[in-house]
Amino acid sequence: GAGVSQSPSNKVTEKGKDVELRCDPISGHTALYWYRQRLGQGLEFLIYFQGNSAPDKSGLPSDRFSAERTGESVSTLTIQRTQQEDSAVYLCASSLGSHRSFGSGTRLTVV
């Protein structure tokens, strides 16, 4: 597709369950980023993938969060044992150079 695609667009899950969020970056973009956006807040950096380099995981808030990326394609963000504080919009972005394009996000609600 032409833009960054994220799925699902909305996810409601019960506290304690695991969730997997998916990001399809723009074809050819070597860099991929995950951000968390709480209601009324700015974007909080989670993790950054660049080509085959080791990912920058410095923004992951706890060991319940993990992400994988296969080559320069799809990435999945996994949150284990979800907590209510995990409720937020999770945004994915990709870039080839300095300008990153964002997806529409996955709105996660933990009940």
Place this chain on the structure above:
Amino acid sequence: GQQLNQSPQSMFIQEGEDVSMNCTSSSIFNTWLWYKQEPGEGPVLLIALYKAGELTSNGRLTAQFGITRKDSFLNISASIPSDVGIYFCAGTTLYGGSQGNLIFGKGTKLSVKP
């Protein structure tokens, strides 16, 4: 850690008014970016600034990279209803902004005056 203070948090606009918002950082940045986010969408890049003192326009939008490298402002001239949304500043100590450590402000929400 690095902090970005963005102000105002929210503002109401009347069509035709000029709008101004700014960001200040606790440390020197080498790249400043301004994004706009509409409901249900991801942020879209409006203007990128790479050099201290740089003044860049994109249509009715003008942004400047402060001389001290610790601030940036965004002006919108002659606002129109479709300007409503949340505007975010973002900065990084690295050149270009392609790396992960891009720090975002909390946003300025633009709404239409009732």
